[in-house]
Amino acid sequence: DTAVSQTPKYLVTQMGNDKSIKCEQNLGHDTMYWYKQDSKKFLKIMFSYNNKELIINETVPNRFSPKSPDKAHLNLHINSLELGDSAVYFCASSQDRRAVPGELFFGEGSRLTVL
Amino acid sequence: AQSVTQPDIHITVSEGASLELRCNYSYGATPYLFWYVQSPGQGLQLLLKYFSGDTLVQGIKGFEAEFKRSQSSFNLRKPSVHWSDAAEYFCAARFGNEKLTFGTGTRLTIIP
Secondary structure, three states, X not given: OOOEEEEOOEEEEOOOOOEEEEEEEOOOXXXXXXXXXXXXXXXXXXXXXXXXXXXXXXXXXXXXXXEEEEOOEEEEEEOOOXXXXXXXXXXXXXXXXXXXXXXXXEOOOEEEEEO | OOEEEOOOOEEEEEOOOOEEEOOEEEOOOOOEEEEEXXXXXXXXXXXXXXXXXXXXXXXXXXXXXXXXXXXXEEEEEEOOOOHHHOEEEEEEEEOOOOOEEEOOOEEEEEEO
């Protein structure tokens, strides 16, 4: 069983479209994250949710909207896609942000290509 | 400002040789420190972590790292690399807030 799973793995779309990436974790963790990895492999946190509550919201365009229907799921919706949104988006989870700080479990990533 | 620096973008090592990947941080105290590995097309996997105590920590896959407060460093080492160790390696730190800050990564190439 995959601990942190993301769908889709690959996404190719046109500029201006709206797309979503879904993430689910079966580890029973309380905290989930979205990270963006650019073409130079630089990883930057975008959002973090703890028990469905938004706790980290970095300087991300408001075209990006995370949604956490329950603590096992964290989805990312992107409106009006731009070329610069092309990247690999990683979902991650951690058991408790205080108990084991920073020990994240990552999904395999969703590669988004905007044409 | 709080930051994590990996000075080496790309390192090439012969199979069987020893390896050291460098990581430095900038912070007024000791952060929580981590090394992650990313194999091609995969997510990141935790190799090891340092919170406090013994400054030499052992991780998975035969890796170890040493925390040196005087140098603000947390270098990753392996005595003998295998071809399967070829990957991208990320040092990361948590500076007391909620966020995990990653370095820019070091790509490791193994030659026969």
